[in-house]
Amino acid sequence: MLPVELVNLHDIPLGRLLVVAGQRATARWNKLLADRFGLTNSGMSVLLALHGRGELTHGELALLCFVKPPTLTGIVDTLEKGGLVERRRDGADRRAVRLALTLDGAVAAQSLISLIRNPRPLTSVDADPAKAQVIREFLLEIIANMTDTEAAEVPILHGEESS
Template sequence: MEPLARFPDVLRQAPLGRLIGIAGHLLEQHWGRYLADHHGLSAAGMRVLMILARAGDSTHREVAEHCYVRPATLTGIVDTLERDGFVARRRDATDRRSVQLTLTDKGREHAETLLALIHSDPPLTSVDADPAKREVIREFLTELITTMSDGEGSRLNPSTQEPEEPRPGGRTC
């Protein structure tokens, strides 16, 4: 039995934000294992492949910016991708300091396979297999992502929230 499956009551009573955090963490672990087992990639390596598949040949610096990492951090990721035959480095003929990253045939094949899998969007659970529930989940997650990325994290700070209207009977919770 899975560790969390032993605690269904705890999960049912957990705050929604905590459940989202746990679900995101578990999904990321699952995806990381899939990438490693079936494609020989890390999540960071997959992001580099996706960027190069979408943007085409790019400089090391450009890819680092798209990955939201420093160029020095990207170096190790690209070293591994190059060693495993997914990408190639090429010096820019006009500026030898600039390094162009390009997908190899193997890298392009894996990127296309992963894009097809991502876009097939299979249900993750029996709940999101129901189209009506899936749309509610999608709407909620889209709004959550938009709200959090717009810096409206004030919802996490109760002191900035307006008080709730009293409910009948005078209670607010």
């Protein structure tokens, strides 16, 4: 394996730049969620998935949050302890449990939605609607095209990709 050179961010390939930008944005977002809402990104996903949907089964919620059901259990446990989500027995099948937002959970979800929908641009580039549309198309195509197999094959180190 060739040694990886440390280079100026302006020189690294687009794929690696996307990874670095994603890491920085994720760290900033996670800090905001923790500081302002006491949530993780996973907790936020659960609140947003339940918002406006009423009650969902554990499996339905796991699908909406892109996690496996066992992973969701711990997330829901934390949200339930925080008074944001509650488990309810299904009226038709007492063995089944449905998940729903509490009043505090609904308020938190609405606050998150307002924050996410904030129209303020992140940068001077996305302040330009034409450029923002190109960025949006680029990111949506990456999301649509990345499967687990493909993601594992995408090189992210300087000098390893063709873009």
